[in-house]
Amino acid sequence: MNTILKVFKNEFKMYTRDKKLLVNTLLLPILIYPLIIAIVALGAFISMKSDVQGIKVSFQGKNLEVMEAMKKTKGIKIIDDRVYSDSDILDRTVDAIIVLSEDKDKVIQIKYDSTKKSFLFDKITDSIQKLKVDYITSVLKGKGLKYDNINPISFKTLNEKGKTMDSFTMVISLVLPMLFLLFPMISTSYLTTDIAAGEKEKNTLEPLLCTKTSRYKILLGKLLFTSIISVIISIISILVLGLAAIAAISAFNVSISSMSISFSGIGFMISLIIIMLTVIFLSALQLTLSFFAKNYKESQMLVSPLLIIIMVPIFMSMFLPDKSIFYHLPIFNVVLILKQLTAGIINFANVSIVIGWLVIYIIISVLLCIKAINSEKFIFRV
Structure with missing residues (x-):
């Protein structure tokens, strides 16, 4: 264990001294993510400003009732x-x-440029819908009936905690799982490339392997380093992204407390465990490829296709149905369980299945990596 910790400490020292690696894995995410939020917020501000100014609407044909309703609708300029x-x-x-x-039976057409559609366009349809309801109500009233007689059933959708699922919550439940995996993937790719192929390029790997230290201990020390640093970087990135989002939301005077975010403390802890296990699994796979590469550039060329392959299930899982088969497939199961956790749903049976599979993935990938580091032909391509 002492040997593994020594390797970890050595890698950590090298990491903190490497300014290029620090910038790529830590500083850039901290600077870029708030910038992304700022750009999105600016776009929202421009859209809101145009909504305040109103939309310009013209008529073709005549229907005095509709035209009068439009003139009374705030945000619409005739x-x-x-x-x-x-x-x-x-x-x-x-x-x-x-x-x-x-002719009231003729369909009302609304023509607009879809690339410029804003929320104010919904006011047109809402105004027409209200006019329609008023017309039906007046006809029914003449016959001694109420509108409720033909519209007797109303409903609203609630989540498992009795809260209304707003659009913000649904977007968060889709985006967060993706971000939770993309952050460690990006940081891990830089780190594994540097501590394996990077050391080959610096001519420091061969002397390290020639020491009395067991190669599997060297591997475990490097794996421990990449896993812990990647998880820390991911947590920092998510926190910075969250703070930037809160700042952007506050700038538009939106009450954060009114948003039904259901991410519980237990769910967050389980998510961290799953992310850490996933990082170990991905680190072992990327280390194997990085040990095979002759230099830093070749390592990036080998790791990049792996990242693309992994990203496919990440994006697909955001829209896949919650079926039991997907909880047994790599990466698919991680995204699906993270979707549940971010929505405040903790299904311990599904959590156990995903963690169980992750442990199996880790064992297989670590054994593969140990076999690779023990093979001179594999590492040095001789």
Whole structure:
């Protein structure tokens, strides 16, 4: 154990001294993620500003009731100085054209540029829908009936904790699992490349392997280093991203307490355990490829396809149904269980299955890596 810790301490010293590696794995994420949030917030601000200014709407045809309803709708500016055509939408002269008819049975058409659609466009449909309800209500009232008689059932969707699942929560439950895996993947690829192929390039790996220290202990020390540093970097990156998101949300005077985020403390701890196990598994695979590479550049060329292969199930799992078969497939199972945990769902049966498989993956990948480091032909390609 002392030997493994010595290897870990040595790798940590080399890591803190390597400015390029520190910038790539630690400083860039801390700077880039808030920048991403700032850009998104700026886009939201521009969109909100345009919404405040309102959208310009023109009419084709006549329907006095609809036209009057539109004029009363806040955020909609009626432009009636001339007859506008579809080309005017593309020229940004007018934002939307509503095609009307005095015949109530004829479909009302709403033409707009889909690339410029904002939330204010929903006010057009909401206004027409309200007018429709008012019309039905007046007809029913004349016959001694109420609108509730033809619309007797209403409902709202709640999650397992009795909270309304807003769009923010649903987006978070989709994005967080992806980020939880992308952060350690990126940092691990840099670290494993540096401590294996990087040492070959610096001519420090061969002298290290020639010492009395067992090669598997050297491997475990390097694996311990990449795993711990990758998890720390991931946690820091997620915290920085979270703080930047909170700052952006606060800037628009949105109440954070009103958002139904269900990520519990237990769920967060289980997520960390799963992320750490996944990092060990990925580190062992990437170390094996990095030991095979002759230099830093070749290692990156070998590791990059692996990262692409891993990213496929990460993105696919965001939209896959929650079926038992996927809890037995690598990476798919990790993303699915993280989706549950971020939504506040802790299914210990599924958690046990995923952790069990991760342990098996780790054993296989570490044994593969040990076999690789013990093979002169594999490491030095002789």
